[in-house]
Amino acid sequence: MAGEYTASDFPPLKNDLLLRAARGEETERAPVWVMRQAGRYLPEFREVRKEHAFFEVCRTPELATKITLQPIQRFTGLIDAAIIFSDILVIPQAMGMVVEMNPGPHFPEPLVTPEDVSKLNPSVDVDKELGYVYQALTRTRHELKGEVPLIGFCGAPWTLMAYMIEGGGSKTFQLAKTWLFKYPEASKALLARIADVCVDFLVGQVKAGAQLLQVFDSWASELSPHDFATFSLPYLTHIATSVRTRLAALNIPAVPMTLFAKGANQSLDSMAATAGYDVLGLDWCIDPAEARRITGGRTALQGNMDPGLLYGGRDAIEEAVKRMCEGFKVGGKPKAWIANLGHGITPGVDPEDLRWFFQCVHKYSKA
Template identity: 45%
Template sequence: MLTMSFDYINALLKKPTKRTPIWVMRQAGRYLPEYRATRAKAGDFLTLCKSPELACEVTMQPIDRFDLDAAILFSDILTIPDAMNLGLYFSEGEGPKFSNPIQSLADIEKLPTDINNELTYVFDGVSTIKKALNNRVPLIGFSGSPWTLATYMIEGGSSKTFANTKKMLFNNPDALHLLLEKLAQSVIAYLNQQILSGANSVMIFDTWGGVLSKQNYLDFSLNYMAKIVKSVKAQHPTIPITLFSKNGGKHLSHIADTGCDGIGIDWTIELAQAQQQVGDKVAIQGNLDPAVLYATPEVIEREVKKVLSQFKGDTGHIFNLGHGITPDVDPENMKVLVDCVHKFSSR
């Protein structure tokens, strides 16, 4: 699929790179004035996600502005539950909501899993972006993890306590496992089709894995991500897969055993600690605190050097924030970040 060597792909495969590659979670987003203009043109967030041309436009905006080493598909993790007819909508200032949340085993049993036909706009977006990139940088496709998707589907939106999901986990674990299995099968088909449409690597975002105890994390989150890795690798053995569990630093050795190529870490664990847990099994992506981008260029440079110095080895590190870039960051500070990573990591 690749017609040229990319530092981002090489780093994921632990091959030599000219410099430490960098991309940033939510690099296409509200901190960019050009993104805000395109979103206004779209009218609302879901329309923006569901228009391949507009999704391509916002995906390319940070690539055109900064010297980034990868593009990531502009989409949302909740595309799969939306395709399952749960009635996704976005309330201004409140985030995603579902008008038909999961409330019973019967609700789970009637969920469709063969939903790629409802997601053609995503695959059209991937192929449109791939053409626009013209091999400048690789394209990352992605999905939410089954556990994370399930929390939104059961809670009906974002949650601080995950009360309904954890009630199901403890009171009716079989029902939750059925939901997670259905979601895993949908994610497998979804990622496979993103790859067929042109994605050079894929990533699974497990935003809420960190709210679980260790055994529940292994049983209800990582177990299903491991199934996805195995199935996608069976179809596309050369495509690198990255797993990211927010607040998952204590689980890294288990994550590395899934067969994934890379692990994303947040800023609550240092790179050196992460390397101690995973050895040379996988590449590591991370892990600057996004709040550093509120600081002066001098502080950003200092913190970049600190992260780069923590990684021991010549390859296998992809620089990223520990979570998504925040909307009120000055784009000039993003440029400082990207340029510093390249300047201080050049071979």
């Protein structure tokens, strides 16, 4: 079960750069973290994985906390947020599907036709099914000792639905798109059902200690602007609105919310106008100044260096970070911007090159 914790139940926060930037404030430098910062590029992560299966780590709060803290400990003073170690596919698991990781995600029995939706749990007790994530969040908040804020997250309904139908990753999304276009009403019903589980899960994460929430729509790039507006945006908006409404009803202060819809730059304006998130994450395929122009100050921004640049050597990393920092500044100052990569860090990166990325952000993002 998710306990209800207040800020006074945890060590006081020493570094609130991330939260201030997410609220749209000017900061002395840009806060920085990276997606998948606790992952396979770290030798200490690989050591844990030698002894424990992926989802075993997710379901064991002590291990999830240990891995969440690994990059914070390795890069002391350089990272401005921790993100809980988990996976977006815990929601399909909670809904009654089997998900394996070997090494990528695999669903032995994906949804084939709309009739298969009947195999899902008719209702989901999220506290019961995903309470291990809440326990990991609470444990991690304490063990962070207030060093940096802790991020909770979930997958977006369209992305989760695509996995549930495709049975894993896909290059063509033929099966998931067959559903969207052949069974649009059944697709919308499933998306709404997933969205409601996401709401429960995110509210529970805040109750357990998450200080910022991020929603990952990893397959947003597969949808045209029209289809994104039809099959993704309404459910993303529902999540943001419902989480805030539920927290208010519980007298729990709202936390900032970030939406990362990878590859949906053509829908950036509509996301800024209607989705209801405090921060929009950007991939590396849009210029920072253009993103600023489109969003018009309606949201903070997060991103967006190409993760591939981390393989380019220190000169390339430094030049890219310098360019990124200048692109996101407002009047020569960092404002409403969280420095990050444009997607998750990949397994072959040398941790010392990531350290250099963090150091360059510290240097070039200052006012």
